[in-house]
Amino acid sequence: QVQLQESGPGLVKPSETLSLTCTxxxxxxxxxxxxxxxxxxxxxxxxxxxxxxxxxxxxxPSLKSRVTISVDTSKNQFSLKLSSVTAADTAVYxxxxxxxxxxxxxxxxxxxxxxxxxxx
Amino acid sequence: SYELTQPPSVSVxxxxxxxxxxxxxxxxxxxxCWYQQKPGQSPxxxxxxxxxxxxxxxxxxxxxxxxxxxxxxxxGTQAMDxxxxxxxxxxxxxxxxGGGTKLTVL
Numbered sequence: 472q473v474q475l476q477e478s479g480p481g482l483v484k485p486s487e488t489l490s491l492t493c494t495x496x497x498x499x500x501x502x503x504x505x506x507x508x509x510x511x512x513x514x515x516x517x518x519x520x521x522x523x524x525x526x527x528x529x530x531x532p533s534l535k536s537r538v539t540i541s542v543d544t545s546k547n548q549f550s551l552k553l554s555s556v557t558a559a560d561t562a563v564y565x566x567x568x569x570x571x572x573x574x575x576x577x578x579x580x581x582x583x584x585x586x587x588x589x590x591x
Numbered sequence: 592s593y594e595l596t597q598p599p600s601v602s603v604x605x606x607x608x609x610x611x612x613x614x615x616x617x618x619x620x621x622x623x624c625w626y627q628q629k630p631g632q633s634p635x636x637x638x639x640x641x642x643x644x645x646x647x648x649x650x651x652x653x654x655x656x657x658x659x660x661x662x663x664x665x666x667g668t669q670a671m672d673x674x675x676x677x678x679x680x681x682x683x684x685x686x687x688x689g690g691g692t693k694l695t696v697l
Contacts, residue, residue, distance in 0.1 A: 516634065531685055575639075575640060577640075577679070578634075578636065579636040579639075
């Protein structure tokens with residue numbers, strides 16, 4: 472059974488770059504899409520973007536200018552970098568596997584999430 | 592940008608049927624997923640491709656999608672079903688979530 476675990480700093484200063492890593496265990500990172508999704512405290516879910524194991528990416532247009540998602544298949548990990556953060560980027564960040572069938576994808580499973588606070 | 596609209600809250604009595612709606616322009620032309628999120632926990636997929644249930648999800652969860660509205664239906668609602676529920680669809684290669692609905696079982 473595939474499990475995902477986010478890791479990275481829980482506190483980031485304004486204007487700096489948020490960096491998180493998702494480690495995949497119990498299965499290979501190959502042949503799947505992998506996403507980052509965030510949830511500000513008390514609010515709803517926002518998709519950040521995905522990466523295919525081959526390295527191709529797709530980002531939410533609202534964040535595209537600040538987001539980079541990369542993959543390291545040798546470590547079974549993928550990573551998120553979000554630049555020029557502000558307090559509005561404070562959220563629980565989740566990584567998730569995307570199942571893709573025909574012309575649709577869904578997110579399953581999800582990691583436990585990690586809270587990142589942007590504050591000086 | 593594409594938007595999905597959900598009611599902020601829905602209440603249901605134990606054993607009754609709960610219906611949570613998700614509205615969007617021509618949503619019936621898109622595949623819709625539903626996620627359950629309990630306080631302090633990660634979201635869990637409960638419905639995908641309109642009406643399919645992942646393994647381990649009880650049969651009381653079902654989904655439908657037509658026109659501009661998708662609906663998550665929980666038959667014989669139990670206290671353990673009290674959660675936030677989010678719909679999700681894809682538009683122009685972007686994943687979009689609804690704002691979420693808090694289901695209260697009372």
